Amino acid sequence: MPPRLDYSRQCAELEKIARLEPRPAAPSDPAAGLAAPSPAATCLVCDAGPARPCDRCGGVAYCGDEHRRLDLRWHAPVCPALRAIADDLAFFAAHARPWLEARLLARAGRTAALPTSWDAWLGPDLAPVERRCLSDLATRPLTLAHLLGLLSEHVPKDISNPTAIHVIAAAQRERDVSPALWRELERLHPDRRFAITLIGPELAPGDLGPGVRAVTALYRRDLWPALGRPDLVIGYDCGLLLYPTWKPTMHDLRGSGVPFALTSYRAWEAAGEARLLRAIGAEPLLAPTPNPFASLSARRSSTLANDLAHDNAFMSAWR
Template identity: 25%
Template sequence: MCKALNAIEKSSSVAVATIFLPREPTTDLNYLHDIIRRHISLTLRFCERYLQREVTLFEENLVSDDPRCMVCTRTDLLIRTEAAMNGTTSDYYRRLIPCPECNLSFCCSPAHWEAARALHHAPCEETSGGMLSQCEMNREVRAQVNFDAFLAETMNLHGALIWAPVRTLSAWMSLEGLSWEGELSDEIRKSFGIPASLSTMPWIRAISDNLTMGMTILYALEKLNDGDAWTRKHTLTVHIIGAWVIEVACAIVFEEILHRLPEVNTLKLVLCGPEMPESRRAFEWDTCVECKQRGRKLIHEHVIATYHEFVQNSGSAFQPPDLCVAFNSGASQASKHTWPPTFELLVQRRIPTSFTSFDREEAEGEAALLRAAGATLHPALGPAKNPWGSMNPVPTPHQVYGFSASSGWLAGGFR
């Protein structure tokens, strides 16, 4: 892939990409993001011809992550290409100019920064409560990256912080009107010994990245059920579709479902997806001391298959779950070719279902696909911001404006 990207710099393909660039700076985000998609598509097609194979998702993300001018989408490479084409060698080494305050947004010239300044400093809908600007949110992102690095070093972590409260609530409590900070601050202080003088928000942001899965399942169950009889079932079954290694690595966060549903004895999770690391028959996952003492169980089953294949292969033995959930499925973008048969099956069998996405664009795309398959979407389950999505957003990689977060949006829920 490195050689393929290097070959692009010596190819006329880059010069062709400059045809898409706007003549004047603009803040029409739909137009700019469409240009970026064209440029990425052109780059990926070149790479696939060079490699003589399809690029992987990781390689695609590598191309999508290039810094770009906020109002014309130029990259360093496109600037150099244009300079070389025009023979302006004095500008040949000119590079993108980062915002001096956040260093995470860029423009290709002082004139383009003048055009971008108002947008960059205006309130951004996708930030915390829509109160922060892109620049302010970028600074919070940088601060969180530094905190996560500090956390990894002091706690000897080899990845993200995976944590869930160990306490069990005395009764089910509706999630309506609750918040991450209200639910986690006290528990985090106790668990990590954080003094009252320090904010717990950096910890909440880090923890919510994975705990969002457990909380989003509970939120969807509450919205898709009339009454609370589901909170008193002996066994609650959840099928996680499009599952991957992240759902296996973060198994502890699903125990929070048991901790918030004290009358449920057993939680059975079926992790189903073509990219699952391995298949395993039902087995019992280790739980906290209190759950063990009370005889409560967390059962896992792992299946390497698409969900419609799993249902078909199960035949008459298939038992509909209390909920099917897909986290950040990419169904409208990266994985759109694998999902349509699953959509149709979920709708036809009337299986309670919820999909989440990283950002608004993905959520609205998936909602359209679900409706096209015949689903009538629950108004609280998307497309809409997820109140229990990750509190740890990052700039959306293939755009010049906007943020995305793990399960940050609810794409659609139905039954």
């Protein structure tokens, strides 16, 4: 995991983000304070320790009130979300993944109709922390199910052959999705069967269960003879703007006749990816739009203490 930037560089990056994605004004919050000093904590601003964690979220620490107040502009808007992240991590630690998946599938079994929101799929009566955590487990298959509904006229359907899905830039988070969750696709799209191939350069290969396999590779069109021609390609939060290795992949997919979908953490990221894809001649099938099946459990930046995002927050589709 990359180390956190020093505080001045964190602030510079947050200023850039704020221009692209304005945050609410930091509230005046005299009731906020600091917990007792922790020998494991250092001040976010000056790196001195031991420091005192924020007594509401515990997610950042300061040497004293002066530096807490200095950072208030950046910390106050995300403090509740950092508290929620801590609660979510504790919930995941307290419950075995098989139990969580069984709980998730029991809730999901309430309806066979293609859902349009987490409430429609999970029901509205879950505790907030459980709702967030279950959404995080299911965001990838449910995002795919939602996209298949939106792109049904572009994705071939043949009940005698499975719909072939290639998941590009797949990593451990995709590999951790159990086959039972991927099989929700067949319950939500009963007129299809599915063959899902996860492809990523650092992915451990193997058959993961019925209709799901993992392949170690950078995704290129010349893999199709071995993997089979896909009916849909999807990349979850693959960072198209960050990595130059995406250029040949996008050129391969553009104009191939196979639709491909991307998800992004932020609106401005999705918009930037759209500009890039239009520039190379990709045809938009779905303009960047908020995803109703984004994870409700936020992910914290490893380099910016007061920055966070949600998996699969925006989605788009191209050909």
